[in-house]
Amino acid sequence: AQSVTQLDSQVPVFEEAPVELRCNYSSSVSVYLFWYVQYPNQGLQLLLKYLSGSTLVKGINGFEAEFNKSQTSFHLRKPSVHISDTAEYFCAVMYNQGGKLIFGQGTELSVKP
């Protein structure tokens, strides 16, 4: 079955520390991978996406993610977080071009001073 697993439901971290939010998906021949962010009481905003090409993808707000086909992972990283990064982060996979996005359960990132 097609599925996405975000391994951590909550990640507390101190300001200026590095962070990694983990995402694994069920294997497929080809996938398109996305990370979305949802700030409190707001809609979802696209952070970054992997469609093809370089496996290291850079997004907005200093985030980046690396596609690892052998590990079926797409972990999100930021070298130094800010208080304003506090939000819920969703990993999503599209298995067919133009098809539906399948979302993980979300990871709540809480950045503390």
Added chain:
Amino acid sequence: GAGVSQSPSNKVTEKGKDVELRCDPISGHTALYWYRQSLGQGLEFLIYFQGNSAPDKSGLPSDRFSAERTGGSVSTLTIQRTQQEDSAVYLCASSSDRGRPYGYTFGSGTRLTVV
């Protein structure tokens, strides 16, 4: 329009009543998606439209849920005989092109509370 617009932003309804949720996608976007976000449940796919047809409605949880799209634009999600478990945020998203998966643009959602 500039973004995906959903209305109402909040809806409180009594158990057993019918509700209609509206989504205005970005102009020219041919694909439209409905998702449900419940507390602690992540985002659950409901239905997908390409133009006015719905090639994938596999996520609709029961026959109380239906959706339509007219003119390749506005979509309405209808929930009949609402139940308390229908309480959630209903999100709509649109996408421009099946030829390349740029990802969706989401609306701010409709928060539905069934009392």
